[in-house]
Amino acid sequence: MPENFRQSLQQGEQLGLRYALTLPQSALHGQRGERLGRFAGSSVDFQDHREYQPGDDLRHIDWNAYARSDQLIVKLYREEVQPHLDLILDTSRSMALADTPKAAALHKLAGIFATAAANSRCSHAVWTTGEGFNRVANDTQSPSGWGEIAMESPMAFEEAFGLLPPRLRRQGIRVVISDLLWPGDPLPTLRKLTEGAAAVHVVQLLAEEDVEPPEPGNVELIDHETGETLSMYIDASTQQRYRQTLKRLQQSWHDAAKQTGAKLVTLLANNIDGSLHRLEETNTLEPA
Amino acid sequence: MPVFTYPLAWIAALSLPALAAIYFLRHRFRKQRVSSLLLWQMHKESREGGRRIEKPKLPLVFFIELLVLLLIVLAATGPRWQIPTTTRKLIVVMDDSQSMLAGAQGETPRALALERLRVILKERNFSSYQLIAAGPTPRAMGGKVRHPAELEDQFARWTCQSPGAELQQAIGFARRLSQEALAAKDRKESDILVLADHEPVGPIPPGRVVWEAFGKPRLNFSFVNAARTAHLDEDRCLLEIANGSAIPGTNTLRITAGTNLITQTNIVLGTNSTRRLMFALPANYPPLHAELGPDALTGDNRVDLMPPLRRQVRVQLSVTNTALAQLIGDTLEDTGLRSSTNQPPALVIHQSAAKPAGAGAWGLRLMPLPAKPERYTGPFVVDANHELTSGLTLLGVTWGADPGATNAAGYLPVITAGNVPLLTHRAEANGQHQINLRYAHGENHSTLHKTPQWPALFWNLLHWRTLSQPGLREVNHRLGTDVAYRAMDSNATLTSPDGTEKSLPAPGRDIRLPISAPGVYTVASGPGTNRLSEKFAVNFIAGEESSLARASSGEWGKWGTKTEIRFEYEAFLPYLILLALMGTVAHLYCINRHGGRV
Numbered sequence: 001m002p003e004n005f006r007q008s009l010q011q012g013e014q015l016g017l018r019y020a021l022t023l024p025q026s027a028l029h030g031q032r033g034e035r036l037g038r039f040a041g042s043s044v045d046f047q048d049h050r051e052y053q054p055g056d057d058l059r060h061i062d063w064n065a066y067a068r069s070d071q072l073i074v075k076l077y078r079e080e081v082q083p084h085l086d087l088i089l090d091t092s093r094s095m096a097l098a099d100t101p102k103a104a105a106l107h108k109l110a111g112i113f114a115t116a117a118a119n120s121r122c123s124h125a126v127w128t129t130g131e132g133f134n135r136v137a138n139d140t141q142s143p144s145g146w147g148e149i150a151m152e153s154p155m156a157f158e159e160a161f162g163l164l165p166p167r168l169r170r171q172g173i174r175v176v177i178s179d180l181l182w183p184g185d186p187l188p189t190l191r192k193l194t195e196g197a198a199a200v201h202v203v204q205l206l207a208e209e210d211v212e213p214p215e216p217g218n219v220e221l222i223d224h225e226t227g228e229t230l231s232m233y234i235d236a237s238t239q240q241r242y243r244q245t246l247k248r249l250q251q252s253w254h255d256a257a258k259q260t261g262a263k264l265v266t267l268l269a270n271n272i273d274g275s276l277h278r279l280e281e282t283n284t285l286e287p288a
Numbered sequence: 289m290p291v292f293t294y295p296l297a298w299i300a301a302l303s304l305p306a307l308a309a310i311y312f313l314r315h316r317f318r319k320q321r322v323s324s325l326l327l328w329q330m331h332k333e334s335r336e337g338g339r340r341i342e343k344p345k346l347p348l349v350f351f352i353e354l355l356v357l358l359l360i361v362l363a364a365t366g367p368r369w370q371i372p373t374t375t376r377k378l379i380v381v382m383d384d385s386q387s388m389l390a391g392a393q394g395e396t397p398r399a400l401a402l403e404r405l406r407v408i409l410k411e412r413n414f415s416s417y418q419l420i421a422a423g424p425t426p427r428a429m430g431g432k433v434r435h436p437a438e439l440e441d442q443f444a445r446w447t448c449q450s451p452g453a454e455l456q457q458a459i460g461f462a463r464r465l466s467q468e469a470l471a472a473k474d475r476k477e478s479d480i481l482v483l484a485d486h487e488p489v490g491p492i493p494p495g496r497v498v499w500e501a502f503g504k505p506r507l508n509f510s511f512v513n514a515a516r517t518a519h520l521d522e523d524r525c526l527l528e529i530a531n532g533s534a535i536p537g538t539n540t541l542r543i544t545a546g547t548n549l550i551t552q553t554n555i556v557l558g559t560n561s562t563r564r565l566m567f568a569l570p571a572n573y574p575p576l577h578a579e580l581g582p583d584a585l586t587g588d589n590r591v592d593l594m595p596p597l598r599r600q601v602r603v604q605l606s607v608t609n610t611a612l613a614q615l616i617g618d619t620l621e622d623t624g625l626r627s628s629t630n631q632p633p634a635l636v637i638h639q640s641a642a643k644p645a646g647a648g649a650w651g652l653r654l655m656p657l658p659a660k661p662e663r664y665t666g667p668f669v670v671d672a673n674h675e676l677t678s679g680l681t682l683l684g685v686t687w688g689a690d691p692g693a694t695n696a697a698g699y700l701p702v703i704t705a706g707n708v709p710l711l712t713h714r715a716e717a718n719g720q721h722q723i724n725l726r727y728a729h730g731e732n733h734s735t736l737h738k739t740p741q742w743p744a745l746f747w748n749l750l751h752w753r754t755l756s757q758p759g760l761r762e763v764n765h766r767l768g769t770d771v772a773y774r775a776m777d778s779n780a781t782l783t784s785p786d787g788t789e790k791s792l793p794a795p796g797r798d799i800r801l802p803i804s805a806p807g808v809y810t811v812a813s814g815p816g817t818n819r820l821s822e823k824f825a826v827n828f829i830a831g832e833e834s835s836l837a838r839a840s841s842g843e844w845g846k847w848g849t850k851t852e853i854r855f856e857y858e859a860f861l862p863y864l865i866l867l868a869l870m871g872t873v874a875h876l877y878c879i880n881r882h883g884g885r886v
Binding site for chain 1: 324
């Protein structure tokens with residue numbers, strides 16, 4: 001991993017100490033852990049009584065209640081679960097656009113989310129796009145211990161999702177960090193992401209160069225992902241049309257997010273530190 | 289074409305490529321990586337059939353700046369444009385004489401002059417153009433035209449067939465046209481261009497006259513004289529050949545009559561020398577054709593001589609006095625003009641008071657005299673312009689006449705002795721003529737009939753009568769002279785040497801035949817079987833024109849200095865400045881519209 005990315009990851013880890021991942025109480029589910037779950041479990045927190053049924057743990061029979069009512073009543077305790085965060089990173093080449101802080105911001109955000117998840121006593125897994133989705137080495141550890149996050153995938157996010165989707169944990173929290181700049185309808189992608197998820201947060205990470213078109217003049221545009229080129233003359237009207245197209249793309253993602261219950265927030269890579277409050281506003285993160 | 293007062297200012301035009309280079313370097317395709325072309329798909333085009341070559345597109349301001357720079361540079365050169373309101377008229381005086389055709393094809397003064405004229409027309413604009421052909425008399429070759437291209441049709445009419453060119457007269461005509469235009473509305477004197485093959489004789493006429501000559505001294509043999517006249521029973525022929533050039537040379541003379549070769553000989557002539565050939569041919573011998581070998585000018589190398597006319601007059605002599613009748617009869621015979629045919633008389637010599645009968649009969653009445661006529665020795669008053677007095681001198685002559693005679697009403701006195709009319713003439717309305725002669729022929733009264741003036745008087749009378757007969761007066765003419773013809777009716781047909789026929793109206797019977805080129809012509813008039821058809825020859829005989837010794841090339845006079853001419857053109861500097869300012873405003877607007885970015 002390049003040193004600057006490593007530094008960004010560490011900076012994200014530092015920043016993440018201030019935040020905790022916002023957990024949706026109603027949908028918490030997971031492996032046995034440290035947080036109280038929605039269902040009955042084996043914690044010490046009493047939840048309810050019910051009639052004994054064969055197979056119930058005899059240790060949970062409320063003998064006092066039996067003495068009073070001559071009925072076998074068992075005490076139910078709340079389960080203790082450990083929520084899980086699936087951090088899905090779009091590591092296609094477009095996220096490593098040259099001369100932009102996009103890749104660094106991606107690393108920083110990944111560090112923030114992983115640390116915030118730890119602060120929320122969540123386990124986490126980090127997925128990156130490549131020939132399908134792959135786990136980052138040592139991703140269960142703190143970000144500084146992660147293996148390299150390769151940013152050279154020529155495959156678009158949606159394409160990789162179709163080839164080899166990530167094995168996402170059910171009822172987990174899923175955070176997707178991507179620039180969302182790929183053709184196609186965002187609704188199917190979001191439906192796949194939200195299926196069985198407790199919550200889905202989509203963070204659109206854009207560089208200043210993505211938001212603002214190039215200066216007027218003759219420009220040969222090179223698609224950083226595919227290498228495809230397009231020569232054109234950019235003037236004020238072209239710039240205007242570009243901004244409108246970006247706006248329409250974002251609107252389509254917003255609409256799809258609204259339909260699927262996902263939350264979408266757009267961050268500017270050039271000012272990632274100043275944009276973190278947007279994550280708090282959308283209840284993605286909360287102060288630790 | 290515009291002219292530039294300060295052409296060195298064009299150096300500033302180097303700023304144009306510099307500006308273009310700046311913009312090109314600035315606006316060439318710069319490479320820029322983007323996350324995805326997704327958002328640029330609106331501009332993506334199908335690449336089926338190959339990749340389209342994208343040319344760098346430059347902003348509008350570049351073109352505005354380029355235009356403004358160009359306008360400023362153009363303004364700095366001080367351009368002036370020739371527009372009709374500021375230019376002058378051009379009047380071209382073109383030498384229409386044969387010498388303009390001397391030389392090989394394409395090298396003749398005419399060809400060179402035309403070439404030069406086209407160059408001038410290309411270089412300069414004039415408000416209008418007028419061509420004047422300078423022949424024996426100046427003639428306009430066409431109307432005034434506004435565009436040089438319209439002159440091409442008129443150039444074809446510049447045939448150069450005239451036997452001479454009165455250039456001074458043509459220049460005077462051109463100057464008069466110029467002054468008329470000056471007085472009218474043009475306010476500017478016209479430019480006059482003279483195209484000739486020799487230098488001007490004397491100084492160039494004042495005014496805006498440029499004389500350009502394109503001639504070269506060349507060897508040229510030519511006929512300078514040719515005649516065939518009737519003399520008794522034979523025709524006398526005269527041919528005179530000259531070498532008018534400054535170079536001695538030889539040539540071949542070939543003379544034929546019909547299919548008969550009369551002579552063929554080499555002629556060697558020095559500078560400015562002539563050779564004369566005289567020979568006789570039987571009367572009514574076929575037309576004579578003489579031709580010289582080819583040289584610089586071919587138009588003067590041939591002559592045709594038709595058999596001369598031998599017109600005679602049928603005379604009826606009705607004189608009772610035997611001696612007088614004998615005297616007049618002998619005189620008429622001696623003139624050789626009296627016809628002996630049985631045709632109705634054309635002239636009746638009588639003593640009676642009655643006029644001769646017959647439509648075409650003229651009358652010469654011998655007036656009655658007193659028994660003792662008066663002897664007049666002069667001075668005689670003679671109407672020298674009358675046909676009857678041609679060559680007549682009455683010095684020393686004694687003329688006997690009636691001292692009490694008075695002129696009858698309607699008669700014009702031709703010869704009088706004091707107030708005594710001796711010979712009077714009256715022209716009738718029907719074309720007849722009545723002449724009254726008072727002459728006492730007795731030995732004691734007059735001596736006129738013993739002098740040569742007596743037959744001369746009768747020769748004049750008969751010759752005059754022959755001239756009034758229908759037909760040609762002469763059959764051999766020089767080009768440029770009038771060919772007089774009396775038609776039999778009110779229409780005549782002229783057949784040119786090339787076979788083209790032209791119908792000529794002759795309301796007054798006497799007409800001048802329109803001849804513009806040498807050759808053998810046929811003219812005919814009259815009805816049906818009485819139709820009179822005659823051939824006549826027109827020869828290019830002009831010694832001065834054939835002499836190419838004084839042909840030269842050069843240019844004389846000028847219309848003004850180049851600066852003077854240039855400042856006559858319209859300066860359009862203010863318009864350029866105005867346009868440049870408008871361009872600057874447009875530039876500012878574009879810059880402002882794009883937020884100060886280019």
